[in-house]
Amino acid sequence: MHYAGRELPPFNRFVDVRDVAYAHIQAFEIPSAAGRYCIVESAIDVSKLWKILHQLFPEFHLDEKFEDKPIKKLYQVSKEKIKSLGVNFIPLEVSLKDTVESLKEKGFISF
Template identity: 60%
Template sequence: MVYATDDKTKTQHLLSLDGANERLQLYKADLTAEGSFDSAVDGCQAVFHTASPVLFQTSNPQADLIDPAVKGTLNVLKSCAKMPSVKRAPKHWYMLSKTLAEEAAWKFANENGIDLVAVNPGFVIGPFLQPSVNFTVEEVLRLINGNRAFPSDIFRFVDVRDVANAHIQAFEVPSASGRCCVVGSMVHYTEALKIMHELYPNLPLSGNWENYETFQPQCKISQEKAKSLGVNFTPLEVSLRDTVECLKEKGLVSF
C-alpha cells in the first residue's frame, strides 16, 4: 500500500525490485477513510500494516498522529474482517499514537475473530530501498553531518532486515501470537558513535562524545519471543556499517 501512487519518487524504488512486474501491485488508499483498503486486502492471506506518521512536533496531534494511527489501524482491520481469505494480520507501533492504535486493534481483533500478531520494533536502522531517508536513518545522517548534538539516552536499535524477518515469521510460524518485541541492541548512544568512529575514523561525528559520561540501561528487553520465531539479530556493528554504506551509495554522505 503506497500513498500518492502517481508520484514516481514514492514508487520507483519499489517498481524497480526484481519480480515487481509479476508480483507487485500498488494501491492508493487513505488511512482515515473506511473501506479504502478493501481492494488491496481482497484475496490476501496475511496483512502487514507496518507504518504510520512519525512526528515529534505538530500543532494538531489528533489529526496528524492519533487519527491516522488509530483510525488507520481499525480501517485496515475492518477491511481484513470483510475478507475471509485473511488469516493473520501482524502490526507494529510507535509511541502514544501507536499504543492507542494497538489497544484498538486488539479490541477489534478479539471482537471479530482476527488472528493478530503485534511486532514492536525499536529504533530501526540499516540499508533502505527508497531514495529518501526515513526518520530513524535521518537521525544517523544528522549525526554524521554534524547537524545534531547526540542525544544522551539509551537507544533500542534493531536492523530493518530483522524487523522484516520478524513480520514474515509472525505470519509463517503457526504458534506466533500476542506481542513480540524486536530489539537487537540496547545501548547508550555514545556506544553507537564509538562503533561508527572505529568503522570510519575520518567521520566528522557530532559533539564531544568521546569524553561524555554514559550510563547503563535501567531495564532489559527480552529477545526470547523473537528468537523463538527464528529471528537472529544482526550485530549493531553490521547494522551501522550497512546504514552508512547505504547513505554513501545514494549520495547522501561523502567522506
C-alpha cells in the same frame, strides 16, 4: 546530553530493518506465533553508538562533544520470545556499517 541544541535520550534501542521484515514474515507464517514481540537487537547509550561509528568510519569526522559516561540505568530487552520465531539478529555493528555504506552509495552522505 545535548547535541545541536537538542536534548538527546540517554539511550536508544536498535534493530536492523531486515530483521524486522523477517520477523513479520515469520509471525505470519508460523501458526503458533501469537501476541506481541519486542524486536530489539540492542539498547545502548549515545556515546557508545558514536564510538562504534568512529571505529567503523574514522574518516567520518563525528562531533566529539558526547561525554563518555555510561548510563547507569541501562536495560536490556528480552530476546527470548522473538528468537522463538527463528530471528537471529544482525549485530548492531554490521547494521550500522551497512547503513552508512548504503547512504554513501546513494549519495545521501559523503566524507
